[in-house]
Structures are given as C-alpha cells and as structure tokens.
Amino acid sequence: MEKFRRSLASTTAKFRLRLPTDFPYSAALVVPIEQHQAEIQRNLRRWQSKPLLREIYAGFYERIMTFIEPGLPGCVVEIGSGIGNLKGRLPKALTTDLFPNPWLDIVCDGYELPFQSQTLSHLVLFDVFHHLRAPNAFLREARRVLHPQGRLILFEPYVSACSYLAYRFFHHEPLGLGQPIETAEALPRPRDYYAAQGNATRLFFRLEYDAWPHGWTVLHREAFSCFSYLLSGGYSKPSLYPAACLGLLGRVDRLLSGLPRLFAGRCLVVLSPR
Ligand SMILES: C[S@@+](CC[C@H](N)C(=O)[O-])C[C@H]1O[C@@H](n2cnc3c(N)ncnc32)[C@H](O)[C@@H]1O
Numbered sequence: 001m002e003k004f005r006r007s008l009a010s011t012t013a014k015f016r017l018r019l020p021t022d023f024p025y026s027a028a029l030v031v032p033i034e035q036h037q038a039e040i041q042r043n044l045r046r047w048q049s050k051p052l053l054r055e056i057y058a059g060f061y062e063r064i065m066t067f068i069e070p071g072l073p074g075c076v077v078e079i080g081s082g083i084g085n086l087k088g089r090l091p092k093a094l095t096t097d098l099f100p101n102p103w104l105d106i107v108c109d110g111y112e113l114p115f116q117s118q119t120l121s122h123l124v125l126f127d128v129f130h131h132l133r134a135p136n137a138f139l140r141e142a143r144r145v146l147h148p149q150g151r152l153i154l155f156e157p158y159v160s161a162c163s164y165l166a167y168r169f170f171h172h173e174p175l176g177l178g179q180p181i182e183t184a185e186a187l188p189r190p191r192d193y194y195a196a197q198g199n200a201t202r203l204f205f206r207l208e209y210d211a212w213p214h215g216w217t218v219l220h221r222e223a224f225s226c227f228s229y230l231l232s233g234g235y236s237k238p239s240l241y242p243a244a245c246l247g248l249l250g251r252v253d254r255l256l257s258g259l260p261r262l263f264a265g266r267c268l269v270v271l272s273p274r
Pocket residue numbers: 036037040043079080081082083084085097098099108109110111125126127128131132
C-alpha cells in the first residue's frame with residue numbers, strides 16, 4: 001500500500017493533479033486514471049531488466065495462443081496492452097491502450113472501441129478485466145465489435161487460499177472481495193483508476209452473480225497454479241528464487257494445478273457471444 005501511495009504521488013506530480021495531501025487510497029476516493037501510465041513505465045523497466053519475468057510470461061502467452069483460432073475472420077486486438085508484450089508472440093495483433101506509448105498501434109478506451117461492428121476475431125485482455133469498474137459496459141462493447149463466432153480471452157489473477165496471501169499482502173492492488181461489482185451497462189464516469197483483483201474469480205468461478213455473463217457462452221474456464229510467477233515477484237518485487245529453478249517450479253505448478261481452490265494463482269477465461 002505504501003508503494004502504491006508513493007507511485008500515486010509521483011503520478012499526481014507528473015500530471016499536475018491535485019489530491020488531498022493526506023490522500024488515503026480507498027474505494028471511496030477517486031484515483032486518477034494516469035496511475036496506469038505510471039505503472040506502465042515501471043513495468044517496462046522491470047520487463048527489460050528481468051529475464052525470468054519474460055520467460056514466465058512466455059508461458060502465459062502460450063496458454064493464450066491455444067485459444068486464438070486462425071480461421072476466424074477479422075483482426076486480433078489486445079485491450080490495455082500496457083508495454084505491448086502480446087506483439088512479441090503474435091505480431092499481427094493490434095495493441096491498444098489508454099495512453100499514447102510509441103510501441104502501441106492504437107490509443108483507445110476498452111469501453112468505446114474505434115472498430116466497426118463484428119470486425120474483430122479476438123479480443124485479448126491480459127490483467128485488464130480487473131481494472132474495468134463496469135464489466136457489463138465493456139462486454140456490451142466487446143459483443144458489438146466481435147464477429148459472431150469471435151472470442152474474448154481474459155487472463156487474470158485467481159484468488160485461491162494460497163494466492164490470496166500473495167495478492168493481499170504483496171501486491172498493491174485491492175482484491176475487492178467484499179465490494180459489490182457494478183453490473184450496470186452504463187459507462188463509468190469519470191474514468192478513474194479502479195482495481196479489484198478478485199473480480200474474475202468471483203464472476204467466473206465462484207459465480208457470485210447469477211447467470212453472468214448474460215448473452216455469452218463460456219468456452220473455457222481454467223484456474224492454475226503459478227508459484228513460479230508469484231515467487232518471481234512479478235513486476236513489483238525481487239525474485240525469491242534463481243532463474244535456474246524455473247523448470248522445477250513449473251513442474252510443481254503442473255502438479256498443484258489439480259487443486260485450484262487451494263493453489264491456483266491465475267485464470268484464463270474464453271467467452272464467445274451467444
Ligand atoms: C495491469 S496493466 C496490464 C498491462 C498489460 N496487458 C500486461 O499484461 O502487461 C492494465 C492495463 O489496462 C489498461 N486499462 C485500464 N482501463 C482501461 C480501459 N478502460 N480501456 C483500455 N485499457 C485500460 C491500463 O492502461 C493498463 O495498461
């Protein structure tokens with residue numbers, strides 16, 4: 001949390017935003033959307049200096065690639081690409097984000113996409129869904145731009161007994177487990193910074209909201225162990241193990257993935273419009 005406050009302080013200084021001097025991060029207060037840009041810049045530095053992170057993410061992108069259907073008409077578009085990693089694995093994908101960084105193809109907001117109706121084959125969101133305050137408003141827009149057989153691929157944190165500890169105590173974003181999730185289709189105003197790491201777990205696995213998501217078929221839903229990722233410290237912490245142990249941890253993860261409620265730390269959900 002302290003780190004989040006410091007990062008927030010540097011963002012507000014950079015963009016000359018004024019917040020109360022004793023700004024406490026809480027759901028009740030508005031954090032400016034530019035917080036994302038500060039995190040993108042930090043993530044870029046970590047990505048370049050941490051080969052272990054790149055190797056772990058290569059495995060995550062492989063999982064995503066198994067759900068890219070080359071026969072579907074239209075473009076693959078990533079929403080909230082951040083530092084634009086998907087392009088390394090799928091060069092033809094269009095990368096997008098809210099902020100005009102030089103490595104991106106398009107600057108746009110996931111709630112209001114600059115694409116004609118039914119022109120996209122896939123939408124990919126990697127660690128973006130839990131930043132959408134109004135998931136149904138996004139799903140309505142996703143349905144508009146996707147081809148009728150198109151796919152929406154979400155890669156997200158998964159909150160299990162073990163990963164709860166990691167995400168709650170070692171990651172700066174809130175889990176949001178006790179908070180209601182917005183179900184209206186209205187666009188969120190203003191577009192402030194929002195994070196609730198537990199949203200995919202709650203919506204797609206714990207099924208806290210009946211018959212959700214309306215009008216979508218869940219083609220695939222999987223939660224898997226990723227201690228190799230959690231113990232690597234991700235983008236924000238130093239690694240707790242040497243890169244040479246990645247293979248061993250990968251084997252442990254494969255074993256523990258059989259008990260997702262206890263050990264999973266990530267999930268992959270694939271949806272198609274119904
Ligand atoms: C945690 S970062 C993930 C970045 C990247 N996908 C990755 O995995 O490294 C979340 C990203 O979502 C973007 N984002 C948040 N809200 C968005 C919105 N409404 N539309 C498009 N992008 C959004 C942020 O700018 C940020 O780059």
